[in-house]
Amino acid sequence: MLKESLLKLFKLDGLVSNVTGYVEARIELMKLEIQEDVAKTLGKAIVFVFLAFALTLFIMLISIGVAIKIGESLGKFSGFSIVAGIYLVLALVLFLFRDSISGSFEKQLIGILKKKKEKENN
Numbered sequence: 846m847l848k849e850s851l852l853k854l855f856k857l858d859g860l861v862s863n864v865t866g867y868v869e870a871r872i873e874l875m876k877l878e879i880q881e882d883v884a885k886t887l888g889k890a891i892v893f894v895f896l897a898f899a900l901t902l903f904i905m906l907i908s909i910g911v912a913i914k915i916g917e918s919l920g921k922f923s924g925f926s927i928v929a930g931i932y933l934v935l936a937l938v939l940f941l942f943r944d945s946i947s948g949s950f951e952k953q954l955i956g957i958l959k960k961k962k963e964k965e966n967n
Contacts, residue, residue, distance in 0.1 A: 912924040
């Protein structure tokens, strides 16, 4: 009661309601922006999962085909062993250079995030 009468006395009741409305509007705007960002991220993640699945399936089938073709010349076990050896060498290279590869991805990701932030600020 005292608070309301003091606000009316100093004619601050309108200012308080305006500030309250502004804060509520900002909160709603932030909620909508967060929902939009989550929706965009989920959409990109779903597309990425489907692309990763398709690429994995492609690599598996191509590998089997190559192994069978090599196996026709050298024997079935040799064909699959050679293809497996290629993947082992690839895995070892990725393991040995994992720090530089992850550093490169981090730099690219930071650059993308900076560009996005600059876009939002403009």
